[in-house]
Amino acid sequence: MTITAGPLAEAGPFGGTALPQAPLDDEKLPFRARLRRFARPQIVVGATVVLVWLLVIALAGVLAPHDPFSSSGGRLLPPSGEHLFGTDSLGRDVFSRVLHGARLSLPIAVLAIVLSVLVGSLVGAVAGFFGGWVDAVLMPTADITMAFPSILLAMAVAAALGPGLANAFLAIVAVWWPIYARLVRGQILSIKEREHVLAARAIGMGRWAVLRKHVLPHSLTPVSVNATMDLGSIIILVASLSFLGLGALPPSPEWGAMITDGAANFYQWWIAAGPGIAMVSVVLAVNFLGDGLRDVFDVKNRGR
Amino acid sequence: MTTAPLLQVRDLSVAFRTDRGDVEAVSGASLTVHAGQTVAVVGESGSGKSTLTAAVNRLLAPNGRVTQGSVTFDGVDLLARSERQMNGVRGKQIGLVPQDPMSNLNPLRSVGSQIAEVFTVHREARVREAKKKAVELLERVGIADAGRRYAQYQHEFSGGMRQRVLIAMGLALRPQLLIADEPTSALDVTVQKTVLDQLAELTETMGTAVLLVTHDLALAAERADHVVVMRKGAVVEEGPAQTVLTSPTAEYTRLLISAAPSLATSSMVTPPEGTAEPIIEVTGLRKEYPVRTGALGRRTPFTAVDDVSFTIPRGTTVGIVGESGSGKSTVAKMVLKLAEPTAGELAFEGTSVTGIGGRELFAFRRRVQPVFQNPYAALDSRYTVGDAIREPLDVHGVGTPAERRAKVAELLSQVALDPELARRYPHELSGGQRQRVAIARALALDPDVVVLDEAVSALDVLVQAQILELLVSLQRRLGLSYLFISHDLAVVRMICHVVHVMRAGSIVESGSPAELFHHPTHAYTRALLDAIPVGEAGSPSVVPAG
Numbered sequence: 001m002t003i004t005a006g007p008l009a010e011a012g013p014f015g016g017t018a019l020p021q022a023p024l025d026d027e028k029l030p031f032r033a034r035l036r037r038f039a040r041p042q043i044v045v046g047a048t049v050v051l052v053w054l055l056v057i058a059l060a061g062v063l064a065p066h067d068p069f070s071s072s073g074g075r076l077l078p079p080s081g082e083h084l085f086g087t088d089s090l091g092r093d094v095f096s097r098v099l100h101g102a103r104l105s106l107p108i109a110v111l112a113i114v115l116s117v118l119v120g121s122l123v124g125a126v127a128g129f130f131g132g133w134v135d136a137v138l139m140p141t142a143d144i145t146m147a148f149p150s151i152l153l154a155m156a157v158a159a160a161l162g163p164g165l166a167n168a169f170l171a172i173v174a175v176w177w178p179i180y181a182r183l184v185r186g187q188i189l190s191i192k193e194r195e196h197v198l199a200a201r202a203i204g205m206g207r208w209a210v211l212r213k214h215v216l217p218h219s220l221t222p223v224s225v226n227a228t229m230d231l232g233s234i235i236i237l238v239a240s241l242s243f244l245g246l247g248a249l250p251p252s253p254e255w256g257a258m259i260t261d262g263a264a265n266f267y268q269w270w271i272a273a274g275p276g277i278a279m280v281s282v283v284l285a286v287n288f289l290g291d292g293l294r295d296v297f298d299v300k301n302r303g304r
Numbered sequence: 305m306t307t308a309p310l311l312q313v314r315d316l317s318v319a320f321r322t323d324r325g326d327v328e329a330v331s332g333a334s335l336t337v338h339a340g341q342t343v344a345v346v347g348e349s350g351s352g353k354s355t356l357t358a359a360v361n362r363l364l365a366p367n368g369r370v371t372q373g374s375v376t377f378d379g380v381d382l383l384a385r386s387e388r389q390m391n392g393v394r395g396k397q398i399g400l401v402p403q404d405p406m407s408n409l410n411p412l413r414s415v416g417s418q419i420a421e422v423f424t425v426h427r428e429a430r431v432r433e434a435k436k437k438a439v440e441l442l443e444r445v446g447i448a449d450a451g452r453r454y455a456q457y458q459h460e461f462s463g464g465m466r467q468r469v470l471i472a473m474g475l476a477l478r479p480q481l482l483i484a485d486e487p488t489s490a491l492d493v494t495v496q497k498t499v500l501d502q503l504a505e506l507t508e509t510m511g512t513a514v515l516l517v518t519h520d521l522a523l524a525a526e527r528a529d530h531v532v533v534m535r536k537g538a539v540v541e542e543g544p545a546q547t548v549l550t551s552p553t554a555e556y557t558r559l560l561i562s563a564a565p566s567l568a569t570s571s572m573v574t575p576p577e578g579t580a581e582p583i584i585e586v587t588g589l590r591k592e593y594p595v596r597t598g599a600l601g602r603r604t605p606f607t608a609v610d611d612v613s614f615t616i617p618r619g620t621t622v623g624i625v626g627e628s629g630s631g632k633s634t635v636a637k638m639v640l641k642l643a644e645p646t647a648g649e650l651a652f653e654g655t656s657v658t659g660i661g662g663r664e665l666f667a668f669r670r671r672v673q674p675v676f677q678n679p680y681a682a683l684d685s686r687y688t689v690g691d692a693i694r695e696p697l698d699v700h701g702v703g704t705p706a707e708r709r710a711k712v713a714e715l716l717s718q719v720a721l722d723p724e725l726a727r728r729y730p731h732e733l734s735g736g737q738r739q740r741v742a743i744a745r746a747l748a749l750d751p752d753v754v755v756l757d758e759a760v761s762a763l764d765v766l767v768q769a770q771i772l773e774l775l776v777s778l779q780r781r782l783g784l785s786y787l788f789i790s791h792d793l794a795v796v797r798m799i800c801h802v803v804h805v806m807r808a809g810s811i812v813e814s815g816s817p818a819e820l821f822h823h824p825t826h827a828y829t830r831a832l833l834d835a836i837p838v839g840e841a842g843s844p845s846v847v848p849a850g
Contacts, residue, residue, distance in 0.1 A: 036323070037323060194681050195676045195677075195678055195681040195682040196681060196682055196683055196684040196685075198642060198674075198676065198682075199674065199676060199682050199683075199742075199745075200684075200695075201642060202640055202642060202669060202673065202674045203669060203673070203695065203696040203699050203700075203745075203749070204665070204666045204669035204670065204696075204699055204700065205695075205699050209699075213684075214684050217686055218685075218686070
């Protein structure tokens with residue numbers, strides 16, 4: 001590319017295109033190159049395990065060798081070819097219950113994260129963008145909530161609402177939203193100072209429209225990465241509430257409730273080990289995924 | 305000179321590994337620096353000038369590597385040295401003054417201790433002695449009361465003083481070579497002059513050779529013995545400073561010289577016939593910001609703008625020049641009604657618009673539009689060019705969707721861009737293209753007034769010249785009035801009908817560019833004019849354009 005016209009001459013009809021090309025950003029990369037950026041061991045392993053669990057959720061009825069709710073042979077049988085994770089005190093197949101339990105534990109955790117993100121982002125965005133008294137009211141509320149140990153607060157809320165998986169879900173949202181409120185508020189505070197926000201106001205756009213169109217979308221990448229990483233903690237929190245008798249009620253095959261059941265039969269370790277292994281695999285997988293995604297989206301890691 | 309050169313870069317190529325494969329940033333560049341000599345590397349952004357110098361002391365980014373060529377310093381091949389051996393060279397034999405004084409000092413440690421560290425790292429002195437030497441150095445770079453200043457932190461230093469501290473660090477061990485990468489680009493023009501004077505004096509007494517990286521050809525010619533012009537990673541021309549400046553051989557150098565605005569460049573605008581009625585009238589404008597001061601955080605008002613009055617006659621360009629902190633951008637924000645004045649009046653077409661809101665403000669926004677400094681930040685990265693330009697039309701409900709699309713295409717060709725670009729995203733465009741998009745967006749609502757806040761400052765000189773030309777032709781065609789805010793007197797001179805010089809919140813002098821720049825009456829205006837690099841100290845102008 002050469003500059004041929006005199007610099008002060010009118011730059012041709014479409015002279016702008018003759019200007020030096022700025023380096024392309026990643027969004028314009030060919031699809032394959034973009035895909036290659038995600039080809040990190042953490043992401044591949046994490047995504048594979050998550051995919052397997054999604055299949056389990058979809059096909060639990062087909063995959064489970066036995067009925068999760070009724071006895072399928074002897075009580076307290078150790079793991080064998082017939083019963084991969086053994087049987088529990090009522091003779092139910094633990095492996096089948098773990099597969100069916102995935103249908104409870106995982107969707108609840110995902111829903112809890114989604115609702116926490118929605119509530120937290122809204123609160124954080126409004127507090128950060130409008131500032132003033134809105135900020136002065138909303139953020140201390142978030143801070144006070146965060147000051148309690150999450151399990152204690154979740155227990156208190158669940159106890160007040162009464163046991164049951166739906167109430168455990170609400171308890172978790174009540175505990176978790178402030179994390180995203182803080183995160184989003186911090187993002188918004190810096191984004192709202194960018195010039196394109198000023199430019200949007202200068203064309204006469206209303207403040208809500210500016211927030212919705214030009215501020216909030218820019219804060220969503222770190223939120224989605226954080227949400228992925230938090231999913232593991234939420235799965236454990238759901239199980240903890242069930243373990244404490246505040247979540248899923250028997251005979252539900254929710255993983256935490258199953259671990260409680262296993263705790264009563266200490267010498268039949270397989271009853272707790274089955275759901276425990278399932279939980280560890282999911283939590284590790286989503287943490288791998290979250291770490292990997294963070295590395296991909298973190299500009300500072302580019303080119304390594 | 306018959307002695308062996310101090311630094312010899314031969315046929316050097318540097319490539320960066322990226323997702324799109326290797327990108328060559330420097331291709332086959334050579335340069336020579338003799339002892340005690342100042343050599344300037346000049347080029348636009350992306351020319352590879354910083355990469356070249358980073359390769360010399362082996363401080364390339366982790367994804368960069370030298371693909372061919374050699375770097376010989378003081379008879380030693382630097383590329384063959386181990387990282388550990390390089391640590392002995394950096395700082396001790398090759399000093400570095402980095403570009404940005406705002407981010408290159410550690411905010412958590414006292415400024416003095418960071419200079420003293422240079423001595424202790426290289427085991428040149430023990431802690432106590434290092435401190436003494438650091439204080440001496442602070443004095444030598446012209447920082448008064450150095451003993452007390454030693455213990456202060458970077459936020460207590462101005463930009464110019466921080467840059468002096470970085471110079472002190474670079475020169476601490478009396479290196480044979482000092483690499484200064486755009487050492488004054490972030491500084492105001494008057495500060496730039498004193499800092500460069502100081503640097504020249506110190507390196508001369510120490511006999512230090514300087515490799516000066518800059519985008520400013522006039523500055524290079526004024527400060528260097530030898531100039532190397534780079535473009536797209538290759539050296540296009542080199543030679544003694546005055547020869548390059550007065551009789552350049554490369555076409556590109558000629559373009560650079562003629563595009564660079566200087567006080568000798570002729571005005572691009574013709575004075576308006578007769579007297580136009582004022583479209584914007586500003587009287588006694590004042591803006592105070594509350595600032596927390598002292599340990600108790602008591603709020604005391606800080607006056608950013610104080611009693612500023614001016615008018616913008618229809619169809620003309622009114623310039624406001626001033627250094628950072630002069631309040632010029634605050635004036636722009638108040639004229640745009642993005643900030644409310646504490647006191648004073650703003651009238652548009654003879655009607656006061658002070659304190660209006662709601663529907664009146666919405667209507668006002670249609671008539672007065674901004675173009676901001678940073679073409680990278682002023683466009684939302686998530687919107688296509690077409691969406692960004694159409695947005696004002698959507699907000700104001702102008703026309704049908706089809707009409708809006710047609711208008712976007714029309715606006716793009718008005719700013720000399722291919723309408724096909726409407727589907728692209730801002731990051732796919734060059735800086736100049738982005739600024740054209742920002743101008744197209746500002747013109748979408750057919751405004752009467754466009755406020756240009758440092759609108760060409762972030763652009764390379766060739767692109768800057770094109771944008772200025774575009775602005776002038778748009779004014780002629782559409783009868784626009786401009787409020788042109790800039791720190792660059794030479795640019796203001798080229799494009800403005802009337803200029804106001806601002807300092808510390810007030811207008812200190814006003815007049816036509818011709819009066820103001822040939823017969824400045826205020827001492828500050830004179831200081832500003834004196835500080836502009838003109839090619840060679842004493843010579844009145846760069847060269848006649850052409």
